[in-house]
Amino acid sequence: MTDELRRVDVALGERSYPILIGRGLLDDPRCLRDSIDAREVMVVSNETVAPLYLDRLRAAFADRRLASACLPDGEQEKQLESMLPVFDTLLVNGFSRDCQVVALGGGVIGDLAGFVAATYQRGVGFVQVPTTLLAMVDSSVGGKTGVNHPRGKNMIGAFHQPRAVIADLAVLDSLPQRELRAGMAEVIKYALLGDADFLAWLEAHLDAAMARDPATLAHIVERCCRNKAAIVAADEREAGQRALLNLGHTFGHAIEAARGYGDWLHGEAIAAGMCMAARLSARLGWINARDRDRAIALIERAGLPVHAPADMGAGRFREFMARDKKNRDGALRLVLLRALGDATVTADYDPDALTATLEAEGHD
Ligand SMILES: NC(=O)c1ccc[n+]([C@@H]2O[C@H](COP(=O)([O-])OP(=O)(O)OC[C@H]3O[C@@H](n4cnc5c(N)ncnc54)[C@H](O)[C@@H]3O)[C@@H](O)[C@H]2O)c1
Numbered sequence: 551m552t553d554e555l556r557r558v559d560v561a562l563g564e565r566s567y568p569i570l571i572g573r574g575l576l577d578d579p580r581c582l583r584d585s586i587d588a589r590e591v592m593v594v595s596n597e598t599v600a601p602l603y604l605d606r607l608r609a610a611f612a613d614r615r616l617a618s619a620c621l622p623d624g625e626q627e628k629q630l631e632s633m634l635p636v637f638d639t640l641l642v643n644g645f646s647r648d649c650q651v652v653a654l655g656g657g658v659i660g661d662l663a664g665f666v667a668a669t670y671q672r673g674v675g676f677v678q679v680p681t682t683l684l685a686m687v688d689s690s691v692g693g694k695t696g697v698n699h700p701r702g703k704n705m706i707g708a709f710h711q712p713r714a715v716i717a718d719l720a721v722l723d724s725l726p727q728r729e730l731r732a733g734m735a736e737v738i739k740y741a742l743l744g745d746a747d748f749l750a751w752l753e754a755h756l757d758a759a760m761a762r763d764p765a766t767l768a769h770i771v772e773r774c775c776r777n778k779a780a781i782v783a784a785d786e787r788e789a790g791q792r793a794l795l796n797l798g799h800t801f802g803h804a805i806e807a808a809r810g811y812g813d814w815l816h817g818e819a820i821a822a823g824m825c826m827a828a829r830l831s832a833r834l835g836w837i838n839a840r841d842r843d844r845a846i847a848l849i850e851r852a853g854l855p856v857h858a859p860a861d862m863g864a865g866r867f868r869e870f871m872a873r874d875k876k877n878r879d880g881a882l883r884l885v886l887l888r889a890l891g892d893a894t895v896t897a898d899y900d901p902d903a904l905t906a907t908l909e910a911e912g913h914d
């Protein structure tokens with residue numbers, strides 16, 4: 551049963567939608583049925599999450615036509631090929647344009663299922679049911695959907711907003727601790743890029759969060775969703791300030807792609823990437839050494855990597871960063887810190903400082 555229902559609205563005109571946050575939402579058929587009103591419901595999940603939670607959806611939609619596709623687990627599955635069995639299931643079941651896709655899983659499933667919804671019959675509705683901390687605070691919100699390419703992260707995709715996000719905090723009980731830590735990287739990201747008060751709050755409440763104190767996690771998910779909803783409402787398609795949400799990602803995405811989306815989780819890669827952004831910002835003189843170390847210390851306390859993998863040399867970084875989606879006219883735009891809680895997207899920095907930062911990180 552739901553203790554307390556929190557609601558955050560993403561204001562996008564006719565594409566506005568609610569983010570519902572609370573414990574036990576998946577046990578409340580009304581919540582699911584109110585958010586997913588199609589007769590044909592296509593659930594996309596994976597082999598880890600489906601056995602845990604798919605039965606809740608089956609029970610809620612016993613009187614609807616429900617089909618499901620259960621993908622193998624892992625970031626390497628966030629690829630074009632993995633979409634084909636989902637399209638097959640939709641077609642075999644004869645699902646029409648009125649169907650709705652439900653993403654039941656973490657960010658990998660959310661991004662892929664969202665892209666399926668964006669492209670099946672040129673676009674059908676979808677609902678996000680995030681099951682990781684990372685997906686609750688970030689990937690389920692904002693409509694960035696897509697898949698990876700071996701040459702670059704999230705290179706193929708579409709903006710396609712969900713109709714609702716249902717974040718049942720109780721599902722975090724089964725989340726492995728490493729995945730909770732990875733989600734905490736995106737949580738810290740919001741604090742560093744634009745919410746200095748939240749940074750101080752996190753410093754005081756990090757241990758409670760890592761111990762999964764329910765009230766602490768509820769506050770975190772709501773606060774992050776409020777931050778993201780405001781940015782997305784102001785800049786849905788990343789013409790400007792939405793790129794702030796990429797703090798740490800230019801470096802982090804390079805790490806993930808260079809490693810073939812294998813052993814480093816997204817949250818781990820962007821944790822190291824945020825530390826690199828903090829070091830570069832300090833090298834440029836934009837933040838002082840004390841603030842740099844404060845940012846890095848919080849990331850380290852969350853049990854996240856604070857350096858890139860040792861074999862990730864400057865050349866490898868450059869290779870992947872050259873294809874970053876934020877680049878304009880050949881210029882590498884980075885998200886850097888002007889203060890803790892105040893990030894900026896810019897190509898206007900000393901290139902030697904970037905070189906020094908990359909060279910200090912890895913060994914070519
Ligand atoms: N679209 C966006 O705006 C956005 C934002 C941030 C990240 N992302 C993307 O999200 C992906 C990372 O998402 P993630 O960290 O959720 O990884 P993930 O989807 O791989 O999930 C992490 C792991 O946890 C398992 N899992 C999920 N929920 C569980 C639960 N409740 N209990 C037990 N196990 C569970 C999964 O099976 C998986 O093994 C990356 O591809 C990243 O690029 C997208």
Ligand SMILES: O=C(O)C(=O)C[C@@H](O)[C@H](O)[C@H](O)COP(=O)(O)O
Nearest residue numbers: 688692694703704792795796799875
């Ligand atoms: O929502 C956004 O905008 C983000 O940048 C959120 C990021 O945390 C997320 O990893 C996103 O998928 C990155 O998008 P990309 O456009 O840099 O591929």
Ligand SMILES: [Zn+2]
Nearest residue numbers: 736799816820
């Ligand atoms: Zn991210």
